[in-house]
Amino acid sequence: MISFDDAQQRLADAGVPIGTTEHVPLTQAAGRILAEVVVATLDLPPADNSAMDGYAIRATDFQPGVVLPIQERSFAGDKPQPLTPGHATRLFTGSIIPIGADTVIMQEDTEEADGEVKLLVAPRPGQHVRKRGEDTTTGRELIAAGTLLTAAHLTLLASQGVATVTVFTRLRMGILTTGDELVAPGEPRGEAQIYNSNGVMLATLATGLGAEVVHVLHAIDTKEDLQRALRTLVDDCDLVVSVGGVSVGERDLVKPAIEDLGGTLDLWKVKMKPGKPVALAHIDDTPIVCLPGNPVSAFAVFTLLVSPLIRRRQGRADIFPAVYAQTLRTEQPHQDDREEFLRVRASTATGGNVELTAFGQQGSGIISSLPWASGLARIPAGTAVYDGEKVAYYDFSRWLA
Structure with missing residues (x-):
């Protein structure tokens, strides 16, 4: 019997990244794994701009109750003229700060009339100015390769003008359930049979991790049926997860079926509860993880032992979540x-x-x-x-x- 930590690491080590990539638009990149580091090509903000609706001035022009002529009104997206000393430029949130100005006084601290603005409150020099590059600067690493892309990452990428990203291709997974006693939900059930809950469970868990579930197959307890299912799964998938039939009983035929297909299988008894019997196999370099047939045990083993393998096979940088x-x-x-x-x-x-x-x-x-x-x-x-x-x-x- 091997330790839980040893089993977890062995399975994670079997998850060699698939390595193939594709380019996708940002609108389709959520939940994908970034394959290449992204470096900023733009300072953000690209120019000093106003954090408030108000007036751009030179701080040295302020005196209590001073009235300044308004040189122009500049909206976000406009390019203002350089500020003439002793004047103010009317700005709005996001407006570019005109050359010569160094401070924004918000409109609540002013009174405007007849093309002039009266400054009522002493400003702090440099206040309400978003400086060029205070968010990101050209050449800075923004997102590391191996990152699971979320809405937050895509927002940052879009702010840089990035339209497409290079991501790893989706991990193609196959699910195999086994056992004569199982029937599909919705089908007639014999007295000695139970409904197959493992298939939908494992497919849903795999999909939740960002994998593409290519097949969910069921094989009865014959070596021939198991071999047919395994052959299909290995040919079409990057990773196969089977459930049931991997112990040492007379009807536990997964191990001989794998071996007859030229595969190798290492069966462990893991020192964990639930979920003691776990096996790792390979056919044609495709890893196969064999889980215990009990749904609760399969759920626990998938969560703790299989999910790190999936993350590594996907190319993720972080494969072990925090505990x-x-x-x-x-x-x-x-x-x-x-x-x-x-x-x-x-x-x-x-x-x-x-x-x-x-x-x-x-x-x-x-x-x-x-x-x-x-x-x-x-x-x-x-x-x-x-x-x-x-x-x-x-x-x-x-x-x-």
């Missing part, structure tokens, strides 16, 4: 000889501290705990953890994004 120490609230102590990952819900307690409430039933068959939970709390192996103690918290909003 925070938070206070556990539980009615009973938790201790196991394996690393245990409790389904918990985070909430803000009095004083602003985050507390994690453990779901009442932690059995691996309790699927209803998944939509209730906001993440997983890690209980170290061989350690008793009691109510009020700090534990590592794996937030689904971070680990599944």
Whole structure:
């Protein structure tokens, strides 16, 4: 049995970036992974401009109650004339500061009449002036390669006049569920059968991470059917995730099916609960991760072990999201000889501290705990953890994004 941390690192190391790229317009770049560093080609702002509606003056022209003739009115997008000493230029938010001016006095501190403006409040020299380049300067690195692009990144790129970006091609993923006992939702169910929830679960999790799910296939418990499905998935996908059939029972046929296709498989027993049996295989250099068949176990293993592999295969720079120490609230102590990952819900307690409430039933068959939970709390192996103690918290909003 290998440690959880070892298994997580081994799977992450198997996620060699696919490396191929494409150019996409900014309107289609959200959720994509930037393939090349972006460097500023423009100072922002490109010129000194006004942060207020008001008047551009020379600070040395101010005297209490002074009245200055208004030289011109300059709107955002206009190019003003140089300011004549002893004059003012009427400006609006975003208007360029005229040459010769160094200060903006906002309109609330003035009175305008008959083409002149009376200054009522002493300005601070340089006030309300946005300086050229105070946001970004030409040559500065704006966004690093490997960044998951969000609306904030795209706003910055658009402000530089960037219309298209180079991103890694989407990771093509295939999902394989196995087992004679499974039937598709909506289909007639025999007395000894259950509905297949793993297929939609894994496809949705993969899509949420930005992958393109090419196939969601199901194979019955024959080596021939498994081989046909695996061959299709390996031919069409950059990464395959299978669920079920990977242990050592008579109907656990995934391992021999992979080996008969020329693949290699390393089956581990990971020191974690839920989710002990995990396998990593390769066919034709395509990685295949084999998860336990229980939906709760598969969900936990995907979150903790598979998502870093996906992020690395996508070309992301950050593959391990942050883990925070938070206070556990539980009615009973938790201790196991394996690393245990409790389904918990985070909430803000009095004083602003985050507390994690453990779901009442932690059995691996309790699927209803998944939509209730906001993440997983890690209980170290061989350690008793009691109510009020700090534990590592794996937030689904971070680990599944």
